[in-house]
Amino acid sequence: xxxxxxxxxxxxxxxxxxxxxxxxxxxxxxxxxxxxxxxxxxxxxxxxxxxxxxxxxxxxxxxxxxxxxxxxxxxxxxxxxxxxxxxxxxxxxxx
Amino acid sequence: xxxxxxxxxxxxxxxxxxxxxxxxxxxxxxxxxxxxxxxxxxxxxxxxxxxxxxxxxxxxxxxxxxxxxxxxxxxxxxxxxxxxxxxxxxxxxxxxxxxxxxxxxxxxxxxxxxxxxxxxxxxxxxxxxxxxxxxxxxxxxxxxxxxxxxxxxxxxxxxxxxxxxxxxxxxxxxxxxxxxxxxxxxxxxxxxxxxxxxxxxxxxxxxxxxxxxxxxxxxxxxxxxxxxxxxxxxxxxxxxxxxxxxxxxxxxxxxxxxxxxxxxxxxxxxxxxxxxxxxxxxxxxxxxxxxxxxxxxxxxxxxxxxxxxxxxxxxxxxxxxxxxxxxxxxxxxxxxxxxxxxxxxxxxxxxxxxxxxxxxxxxxxxxxxxxxxxxxxxxxxxxxxxxxxxxxxxxxxxxxxxxxxxxxxxxxxxxxxxxxxxxxxxxxxxxxxxxxxxxxxxxxxxxxxxxxxxxxxxxxxxxxxxxxxxxxxxxxxxxxx
Numbered sequence: 416x417x418x419x420x421x422x423x424x425x426x427x428x429x430x431x432x433x434x435x436x437x438x439x440x441x442x443x444x445x446x447x448x449x450x451x452x453x454x455x456x457x458x459x460x461x462x463x464x465x466x467x468x469x470x471x472x473x474x475x476x477x478x479x480x481x482x483x484x485x486x487x488x489x490x491x492x493x494x495x496x497x498x499x500x501x502x503x504x505x506x507x508x509x510x
Numbered sequence: 511x512x513x514x515x516x517x518x519x520x521x522x523x524x525x526x527x528x529x530x531x532x533x534x535x536x537x538x539x540x541x542x543x544x545x546x547x548x549x550x551x552x553x554x555x556x557x558x559x560x561x562x563x564x565x566x567x568x569x570x571x572x573x574x575x576x577x578x579x580x581x582x583x584x585x586x587x588x589x590x591x592x593x594x595x596x597x598x599x600x601x602x603x604x605x606x607x608x609x610x611x612x613x614x615x616x617x618x619x620x621x622x623x624x625x626x627x628x629x630x631x632x633x634x635x636x637x638x639x640x641x642x643x644x645x646x647x648x649x650x651x652x653x654x655x656x657x658x659x660x661x662x663x664x665x666x667x668x669x670x671x672x673x674x675x676x677x678x679x680x681x682x683x684x685x686x687x688x689x690x691x692x693x694x695x696x697x698x699x700x701x702x703x704x705x706x707x708x709x710x711x712x713x714x715x716x717x718x719x720x721x722x723x724x725x726x727x728x729x730x731x732x733x734x735x736x737x738x739x740x741x742x743x744x745x746x747x748x749x750x751x752x753x754x755x756x757x758x759x760x761x762x763x764x765x766x767x768x769x770x771x772x773x774x775x776x777x778x779x780x781x782x783x784x785x786x787x788x789x790x791x792x793x794x795x796x797x798x799x800x801x802x803x804x805x806x807x808x809x810x811x812x813x814x815x816x817x818x819x820x821x822x823x824x825x826x827x828x829x830x831x832x833x834x835x836x837x838x839x840x841x842x843x844x845x846x847x848x849x850x851x852x853x854x855x856x857x858x859x860x861x862x863x864x865x866x867x868x869x870x871x872x873x874x875x876x877x878x879x880x881x882x883x884x885x886x887x888x889x890x891x892x893x894x895x896x897x898x899x900x901x902x903x904x905x906x907x908x909x910x911x912x913x914x915x916x917x918x919x920x921x922x923x924x925x926x927x928x929x930x931x932x933x934x935x936x937x938x939x940x941x942x943x944x945x946x947x948x949x950x951x952x953x954x955x956x957x958x959x960x961x962x963x964x965x966x967x968x969x970x971x972x973x974x975x976x977x978x979x980x981x982x983x984x985x986x987x988x989x990x991x
Contacts, residue, residue, distance in 0.1 A: 429779055431592050468585040468607070468784045475789040480527050480564030483534030484548035491552060492544070501543035502642065502651030505594040 416452055431467040511749070512713040514743050516721075517676045518668035520705040521683055523659050523693050524637065525568045530658035532559030532602065533638050537659050539699055547639070547654035551595035558787055561586075566791065568692040569609045570801045572662055575690050575808055577630055578613025579780075584634075585624035586785040589889075594652050595639035603663075605782050608633030610662070615686070615811060617678040619826055627679050628667040637661050663693075668707065668718065673737040677730050680704055681832070682864070685809040689834040703728050708740045710748065719744070724761050724768060734775050736761040739768055812837055820848035825837040831857060835870045842877025854880055858901055875904045881910035893976055896920045924975040932974060933982050936965045937990075948991055961982065964974040982989045 420436075424445045434442070468498040486503065497504035530537060533550035550557045565866055573580045588600040610632035617625045639654035664683065670676045684702060688695035695701055698944055709721035717824045727733045737759070744754055756772045807815070809831050816827035816837075830840045830852060841858075843851040859880065863873060883900055886892050892900060892915060903914035915921060923929060937944055940962070947958045959980070 425779075429590070429781070438829065461825055468790045469786065469788075471789060473789050474583075474792040475561055477563035477566060477791070478528050478534070478560040481534065481560050482529050482536045484529075484546075484550075485538070486545040487548065488542075488544045491547075491549075491554075497647050497649065501545070502646070502653055503544065503594075504646050504649040507643070507648060507650045508594055508641065 416450045418443055418450065513741075513745050513748075514708045514713045514715075515671055515737075516709050516711065516718055517670040517705040517737065518677060518721075519664075519670070519676060520707070520901055521573075521664045521666075521725075522637075522705075523678070523683075523687050523701045524662040524701045525565050525662065525692055526694050526701075527562055527564045527568065527660055527948060529562055531562050531565045531634065531660035533658055539696075540826035542657055543651075544655060545651040547657055551597075551654055551658040552604060553599075556808055559602065561788065562793060565634060565861070566609065566793065567797075567801055568660075569632065569652070569662050570793070570798060571692055572579065572632060572664075573610035573613065574798075574802050574805055575631075575686050576613035576615055578629060578632070579611035580798055581607055581609050581611060582794065582798075583607065583790050584609045585790045586634075586788040587782045588785050589782055591780060593638070593641075593655065594650065595641045595654070597639075597657065599653065599964050601636060601638065602788070603635035606632075607790075615666075615679060617680055617682055618813075618824075619675065620657075620825075621973045622824070625669075625675060625678075627669040627675075628867045630665045630667050632662045632664040635661050635663055668709075668721075673734045673741075676706065676737055677734050680733060682809070685832045689809050689812070690806055690836075691834065697728050697730075700728055701922055704733055706733060706737060706740075708737060708744070709754070710741060710744045713778050719748075720756050722754065722757055722759050724759045725771070727761060729763075729766075731940060732761060732763045735763065735766060736768065743768070748909070753775075756927065761800055772916065794958045806834070820844060822848065826856065833870070837882075839870050839873070839877040843880035843884065845881040850887065851881065854884065854901075858898070862905055865875050874907060875901065879904055879910050885973050886911050886915065890924045890975060891915065891922060892920055893922050893972075895972065896922060915976060915978070918975075921973060922975050923970055923973045924978055926978070928973060929978055929982055930986075931971055932966055933962075933979065933986055936962060936969055937986060940965060944987070944990060946985060955987075959987075962987075 418431045420432070420439045424434065428438065474481045492498045492501075492503070495503050527537060529535060530551060533548050533553055535548040538546065545949060550559060570580055584604060587605040589603050589605070590600040592599055608631045612631060613629040615627050615629060617627060617882060619625055636655050637659040639652055639657040642651040642653065644651070656960045666679065684695050687693040687702070693701055704727045706724045706727065707721045708724065709719035711717065711719040711924060718991050722740060722744070724736045727736055732811065740759065747754060755770075759768045759773050761768045811826045812831040813824075816822050816831050817824060822828075822830065831837050836855070840851060840855050843855060843904045859870075859875065882905065886900070887894060887897050899918060899920055900911050903909075903918055904911060908914045909915060943958075943961055947955060950958055962983055963976070963979065966983070967976070968973055
């Protein structure tokens with residue numbers, strides 16, 4: 416299985432990554448190499464094997480519903496590029 | 511051509527847990543912006559989610575309430591998209607193995623008509639933050655307090671055919687989630703939000719038409735309006751020979767218009783994959799059975815009980831059983847006379863709550879207080895007219911029914927001797943009216959009673975028992991004739 420440049424360009428748009436034509440070519444080729452490994456894996460006979468959702472054969476531990484976090488807004492906002500009235504400011508995005 | 515509308519709903523229900531689904535930050539509504547957004551909610555590097563057991567318990571409870579299968583092993587997935595109110599760049603949700611499988615909700619459509627709407631599934635996921643688009647120097651403000659609030663998204667099958675059914679479904683779902691206590695049901699605060707999938711097809715056609723999705727409706731009224739608008743829009747396009755574009759639309763409740771959300775379409779490739787930060791969640795039969803034991807009475811069961819126990823009509827029973835708070839209020843008030851209590855709750859109480867924009871749980875008059883007042887009405891201490899004043903006093907905080915009756919001097923006079931005295935006095939003082947009554951043809955005399963009644967009630971300052979006065983007056987006048 417291989418991916419071509421147009422698929423990489425589409426993914427770049429979805430991931431909000433700017434990419435030159437040259438880089439897209441290169442990434443397409445690198446990802447295609449990775450997918451060759453996946454092809455090998457897919458050749459394995461998995462009939463009768465239940466799909467795993469996680470590589471670790473364990474289950475999730477659940478947490479009690481008790482507030483354990485305190486307000487640390489000041490600390491977080493100290494490293495934010497822009498804030499006002501307690502809000503994080505970001506470039507205007509509107510649908 | 512005759513058209514048939516097909517509607518399916520996706521409903522986001524905020525679970526009323528104390529903390530977020532993946533972090534220990536509080537979910538209390540109305541806090542200062544970002545004071546309840548911790549490192550996990552902000553997607554700080556190195557943080558890891560831990561699942562809230564209570565969110566799971568509530569999701570399972572919902573599943574049991576709609577008679578659905580519960581997945582003993584469920585898996586979280588990542589839904590990838592970029593938006594500033596979603597700092598991780600993905601929403602943690604459940605795609606392939608959601609906690610709640612297929613179930614159903616039965617609708618009461620009035621006049622004994624019912625309809626079963628199938629639920630495709632319901633999954634657990636996290637809510638996003640809020641974007642504020644007022645102008646902050648050309649930028650948007652982001653409040654992440656809501657980020658990570660647990661939601662269940664309930665996905666129906668396209669089993670509804672008009673806005674009446676869709677709204678009935680929405681109301682029934684609201685009633686279920688509030689009755690089992692997993693959601694506060696406050697629509698204005700966004701505790702329940704509806705996405706409506708709508709398509710139309712020529713009547714009789716098997717194949718579904720192309721659907722659109724109108725997103726984020728947060729009231730039953732807007733939902734009804736948005737459906738009407740979208741159905742009309744689609745039929746107009748099709749009748750003009752056009753075709754429907756599959757798209758996401760946004761309804762503007764002020765302008766009563768809708769528009770396409772094109773940006774959503776471009777990003778409509780979510781590249782889901784299982785969340786590597788979370789292991790599968792496994793629950794056993796003991797967990798499920800323990801939740802089943804906690805399941806309170808469901809609205810449909812309660813409605814049947816109200817008809818049975820209190821002899822209410824189906825309609826009254828359905829109104830009063832719709833929310834747990836309302837049902838509790840009614841039952842507290844119904845101790846002496848259920849029918850009177852029902853009338854008061856649906857009449858005076860509802861009207862005052864609406865006027866003061868209060869929820870039933872915030873009513874200054876409790877169900878018990880109303881019940882006590884109705885008891886005074888039943889034992890003839892007060893007349894129904896005086897009851898209105900007593901209610902008014904209780905609403906204004908003047909105390910319980912007996913205290914208001916005492917304070918406002920509202921006791922009804924039901925003492926036969928005293929009432930006879932009043933009637934005699936009024937008859938003596940109004941000889942002309944009595945003469946007129948005598949000269950009136952017997953069949954028309956009834957109409958003349960009103961004048962005497964008015965005089966007597968006035969003389970008693972409104973405190974005479976009207977039924978008794980009526981009897982005494984008739985007796986005395988007939989003796990004179």
